[in-house]
Amino acid sequence: MKPEVETTVPRVELRPKDAAAGQWLEVAMGPHHPSTHGVFRMDVVLDGERIVQLKPVFGYLHRNHEKLGEGMSYLASIPYTDRLDYFCSLTNNWAYTLAVEKLAGLTVPERAEYIRIITAELTRLQNHACLAGFLLQDLGATGTPLMYAFREREKILDLFEALTGARMMCNYMRFGGCRCDLPEDWVPRAKKVVAETPRFIDEFENLLATNEILLARTQGVGALPAALAVNAGITGPMLRASGVNYDLRKVDRYGLYDRFAFKVPLGAHGDTYDRYFVRMLEMRESVKILEQALATIPDGPIIDPKTRLRGFRPKGGEAYGRIEAPKGELGFYLISDGGPNPYRYRIRPPSLINLTVLEDLCRGHTVADAVAILGSVDIVLGEVDR
Amino acid sequence: MELAAAALALHEPSMFSLEEIKSRLEAAIPTARLEIVANPSPSGQHSLRVDRDSAVAVARLLRDHAELRFDYCSNVTGVDWLAAEWTEKVKIKQPVEGGEQEIEATRTARRPAHLEVVYHLYSMEHRQGPLILRLCTGDRTADSHLPSLTPIWRSCEFQEREVFDLFGVHFDGHPDLRRIFMWDEFKDFPMRKDYVEPDDYEYEPTPHDEVLAKARKHQLPEAPT
Numbered sequence: 056m057k058p059e060v061e062t063t064v065p066r067v068e069l070r071p072k073d074a075a076a077g078q079w080l081e082v083a084m085g086p087h088h089p090s091t092h093g094v095f096r097m098d099v100v101l102d103g104e105r106i107v108q109l110k111p112v113f114g115y116l117h118r119n120h121e122k123l124g125e126g127m128s129y130l131a132s133i134p135y136t137d138r139l140d141y142f143c144s145l146t147n148n149w150a151y152t153l154a155v156e157k158l159a160g161l162t163v164p165e166r167a168e169y170i171r172i173i174t175a176e177l178t179r180l181q182n183h184a185c186l187a188g189f190l191l192q193d194l195g196a197t198g199t200p201l202m203y204a205f206r207e208r209e210k211i212l213d214l215f216e217a218l219t220g221a222r223m224m225c226n227y228m229r230f231g232g233c234r235c236d237l238p239e240d241w242v243p244r245a246k247k248v249v250a251e252t253p254r255f256i257d258e259f260e261n262l263l264a265t266n267e268i269l270l271a272r273t274q275g276v277g278a279l280p281a282a283l284a285v286n287a288g289i290t291g292p293m294l295r296a297s298g299v300n301y302d303l304r305k306v307d308r309y310g311l312y313d314r315f316a317f318k319v320p321l322g323a324h325g326d327t328y329d330r331y332f333v334r335m336l337e338m339r340e341s342v343k344i345l346e347q348a349l350a351t352i353p354d355g356p357i358i359d360p361k362t363r364l365r366g367f368r369p370k371g372g373e374a375y376g377r378i379e380a381p382k383g384e385l386g387f388y389l390i391s392d393g394g395p396n397p398y399r400y401r402i403r404p405p406s407l408i409n410l411t412v413l414e415d416l417c418r419g420h421t422v423a424d425a426v427a428i429l430g431s432v433d434i435v436l437g438e439v440d441r
Numbered sequence: 442m443e444l445a446a447a448a449l450a451l452h453e454p455s456m457f458s459l460e461e462i463k464s465r466l467e468a469a470i471p472t473a474r475l476e477i478v479a480n481p482s483p484s485g486q487h488s489l490r491v492d493r494d495s496a497v498a499v500a501r502l503l504r505d506h507a508e509l510r511f512d513y514c515s516n517v518t519g520v521d522w523l524a525a526e527w528t529e530k531v532k533i534k535q536p537v538e539g540g541e542q543e544i545e546a547t548r549t550a551r552r553p554a555h556l557e558v559v560y561h562l563y564s565m566e567h568r569q570g571p572l573i574l575r576l577c578t579g580d581r582t583a584d585s586h587l588p589s590l591t592p593i594w595r596s597c598e599f600q601e602r603e604v605f606d607l608f609g610v611h612f613d614g615h616p617d618l619r620r621i622f623m624w625d626e627f628k629d630f631p632m633r634k635d636y637v638e639p640d641d642y643e644y645e646p647t648p649h650d651e652v653l654a655k656a657r658k659h660q661l662p663e664a665p666t
Contacts, residue, residue: 119622287594372484375516403561408596411598
């Protein structure tokens with residue numbers, strides 16, 4: 056990382072001398088394209104099959120979530136955060152409640168912190184499994200890898216359903232703790248699911264990690280240099296695939312993450328393959344955290360009963376809270392004017408900001424590679440557009 | 442209980458206090474007008490207000506200074522402040538016979554209407570932060586221009602576009618300042634506090650003529666001759 060990363064905004068070479076006259080073709084990929092994972096559009100300009108320029112177009116799912124947040128109480132926003140990155144509602148809950156806890160100076164009981172870590176790591180497991188499945192689906196491995204990933208995800212969603220009553224829109228965490236305690240047989244069930252996961256990862260890797268087509272399609276495709284990744288605010292597995300050791304679980308040590316032994320996997324090349332493989336390695340680390348947390352979860356309250364959830368009015372001030380969500384740094388910035396609703400409610404969306412470098416990654420590659428690169432960025436449009 | 446307090450403390454700039462950073466910046470950039478904005482919340486995240494003219498120089502120094510190295514701009518957001526007036530109680534000293542006496546008086550405080558943009562900076566290299574920068578516009582209409590920090594941190598690119606789109610802050614020096622979530626023909630700024638929703642959400646002009654030409658201009662590079 057050199058300090059002198061000057062003018063990091065790329066200049067588009069609009070008139071390459073070697074391009075043949077009249078060969079430009081503008082294609083709108085999306086908003087209804089199976090590889091865009093929702094309603095996302097890439098306006099690409101092609102020279103033959105090579106990408107000359109790529110402009111992401113957002114807003115098809117924009118509902119001004121932040122304005123909605125300003126119009127409702129602190130408690131009422133929690134179910135809305137589920138709908139941001141709808142694969143990872145529990146980590147969304149956590150980031151929001153963490154920001155509110157900082158704003159109001161609330162503390163969380165130990166058991167609730169454990170439950171948060173367990174649910175967040177389960178969320179990470181299913182998110183990364185699905186990402187790998189979708190990426191391979193985009194590369195042409197139709198069906199099988201995705202169904203394998205979804206089979207694992209179902210087990211985890213069953214756990215979420217038993218705990219929160221919902222499979223995806225969990226609405227589980229509250230500022231100061233959690234909504235309800237674990238059901239009686241939940242910990243043994245979770246232990247069983249976690250114990251089965253390494254076998255799934257092994258199987259997945261045996262089938263795919265050295266697959267010739269996967270290697271040919273992903274290695275050396277869309278390489279992201281570390282300096283650009285830092286400057287462009289890339290976070291999460293995508294940043295670590297470029298070799299930058301920055302994991303908020305280690306840096307901020309929010310929750311009780313410093314109690315657990317786990318490593319931060321790093322990539323070396325920052326290409327699509329590294330982005331895929333870092334996630335497979337992260338799943339193994341999540342399993343380690345889960346094993347430790349499930350073995351040592353203490354008894355106790357899950358929320359201070361004196362916490363006033365309804366009619367909650369933090370004093371004036373502001374706070375920025377952030378966590379390591381499966382897709383990157385998910386932050387909430389809240390300004391309170393002492394009223395029942397936040398004066399300003401801002402979400403720092405990792406999915407949107409990780410797309411900043413999409414054009415840099417795709418330029419010079421083919422359209423088919425753009426699909427693979429986008430798949431390895433890991434976006435959910437509910438969070439991109441908000 | 443102590444653990445949570447320790448976790449909060451970790452979020453403060455660990456190597457330098459905000460005062461130290463401020464004095465360093467003032468020494469390096471004498472024209473900069475900096476002001477620490479206290480945050481009364483338990484989060485203790487105080488921020489630094491920077492004047493518009495020296496914002497880019499301050500940002501560049503923060504990024505490149507070997508001891509500070511705020512190489513990562515995490516979050517960019519706008520805040521809309523309407524004009525406000527309130528009364529507050531202050532203690533003033535009044536000379537009386539044989540010394541001074543402290544008396545309480547009420548004072549009227551005013552806040553002019555303005556837009557504010559907040560940047561949350563972290564250092565990945567030194568693992569410190571957040572350092573919070575605040576930039577203010579002169580008003581909410583004609584003088585709503587701020588310098589763009591996208592040339593310093595690329596991560597501001599989409600986020601400044603978002604602030605432009607939803608709050609109407611014009612960033613001078615931004616390489617690609619367009620609406621990002623709302624459509625190009627949209628007129629108002631929805632995140633402003635005095636925004637009034639349209640009666641009819643269905644109306645959306647089909648791009649033609651002028652609009653189409655504008656769209657072409659930023660989408661299709663000129664074909665080589």
